[in-house]
Amino acid sequence: MGQGRPRVAVVGAGPSGLYAAAALAADPAGVDVDVIDRLAAPYGLVRYGVAPDHVRMKAVIRVLQQPFEPGTVRFLGNVHVGEGGIDLEELRRHYHAVVHATGCSVDRRLGVPGEELDGVIGSGEFVSWYSGHPDRITLDPPLAHPGVAVVGAGNVALDVARVLAKSADEMAETDIPDPVLDVLRGSGVTDIHILVRRGPQHVRFTPAELRQIGELAHADVIVHDDGQLAAGAREEHGGDKRQKQNLAMLDAWTQVQPAGKSRRIHLRFLRSPVEILGDGDGRVRGVVIERNAIVDGRVVATGERETLDVGLVVPAIGYDAHPIPGLPFDPATGTVPNVGGRVVRDGEPVAGAYVTGWIKRGPTGVIGTNKSDGHETAAAVLADLPNLPEPARPEPGAIRAALDDHGIRYVDWAAWQRLDAEEIRLGGERGNARVKVADRVAMLAACHPAP
Ligand SMILES: Cc1cc2nc3c(=O)[nH]c(=O)nc-3n(C[C@H](O)[C@H](O)[C@H](O)COP(=O)(O)OP(=O)(O)OC[C@H]3O[C@@H](n4cnc5c(N)ncnc54)[C@H](O)[C@@H]3O)c2cc1C
Secondary structure (H helix, E strand, O other): OOOOOOEEEEEOOOHHHHHHHHHHHOOOOOOEEEEEOOOOOOOHHHHHOOOOOOHHHHOOHHHHOHHHOOOOEEEEEOOOEOOOOEOHHHHHOOOOEEEEOOOOOEEOOOOOOOOOOEOEOOHHHHHHHHOOOOOOOOOOOOOOOOEEEEEOOOHHHHHHHHHHHOOHHHHOOOOOOHHHHHHHHOOOOOEEEEEEOOOHHHOOOOHHHHHHHHOOOOEEEEEEOOOOOOOOHHHOOOOOHHHHHHHHHHHHHHOOOOOOOOEEEEEEEOEEEEEEEEOOOOEEEEEEEEEEEEEOOEEEEEEEEEEEOOOEEEEOOOEEOOOOOOOOOEOOOOEOOEEOOEEEEOOEEEEEEEEOOHHHHOOOOOOOHHHHHHHHHHHHHHHHHHHOOOOOOOOOOHHHHHHHHOOOOOEOHHHHHHHHHHHHHHHHHHOOOOOOOOOHHHHHHHHOOOO
């Protein structure tokens, strides 16, 4: 390594990238860290995934932003690393090491006929839309039809169902952008069917999330469990405290009459979608579901089918990643092969290349899981830095000049703070803490106001 301070780029300003950046910047030897994100706003899925009505969960932002405040870490937003932005090879000319923290943003597919129909929208896309992600703000999901199917047994399925079950007035209290609110105001959705492949004893919901759907002002919860809970499933928690709580809640719900609220969330256990039906115009008009049975712990289709009348199907069955050009990729896991954060190709480390977060370990775990993960990767970078070759352009200002040359109008921390302030101002107009700006042009205009 040369005489100057080592320079590290972290690509991705989600929690994993920001935890890694903070750990790198805290090294007493002194490391220059730039955090690069394709969006003008930082925080990844904390901003664009965590449900808008889960305000307390988003408070982690106060921790994630800390390294930017004294300028220990620098932000370069609105910079896509890859096609149409700055490519990895060029980035490597400016940094001793690059930590990739780009997450997994591709929806897993159901693999059933009809999935290409208009009105099948993966949870990643759907959540991005209501969260005001600039890539999805024009999505306009079909909400005129009373029925919606959400496929999945995790918290994301519950998030989607809850957002659809709340009234627009309730959602207006969150930071969702006005165009999303307008669509929700026109919603004709009354029945949200959550399709769970296995039985109530197998769900992966966290009890706090499950409880919330039972507390909705305008929606009843109706459990369709084929009598599984009464037949003994309520005792099949295997000593797992969370599962015991889930089963107690579900069991209690089977024993109360719906209150006659204007919307309903149907939890349909042991059901899988087998075909999505379309109308003559290629729009979803129904979903064929098949009953499953659990035989020796395995899910077995029974052949018994029925059709649900729905106009929207939201598969919430997990995520995949796009390969990162220039790095190895394992399509089976949707991750970049690595050992403790060091990228490996054919078993050999790729000098100066690291990963953290979902792209490192797959799309699992909570926000906090990314802290230890980011720290592990940062430790690997710090251990390797003394032996990494000097980049061609290590001067601190060179990357900004290169971005200027490419005509990329990057967003630094001060510029992001102007957008942040604008969102807080808009929030004030709606009586909230914040309302998001979702249009890319408007975001950049708020970052770089005309003089
Ligand atoms: C719908 C949903 C709800 C969730 N809710 C919760 C919750 O309530 N509580 C909880 O603890 N966890 C929740 N999680 C999990 C949590 O959000 C993840 O664990 C965490 O965000 C993963 O962090 P990450 O940094 O790996 O990826 P991400 O958060 O996805 O960050 C990746 C970042 O990389 C950027 N990026 C991608 N490609 C490029 C590129 N080519 N160039 C530059 N930048 C790029 C993206 O813009 C993004 O900012 C939720 C996840 C989802 C999907």
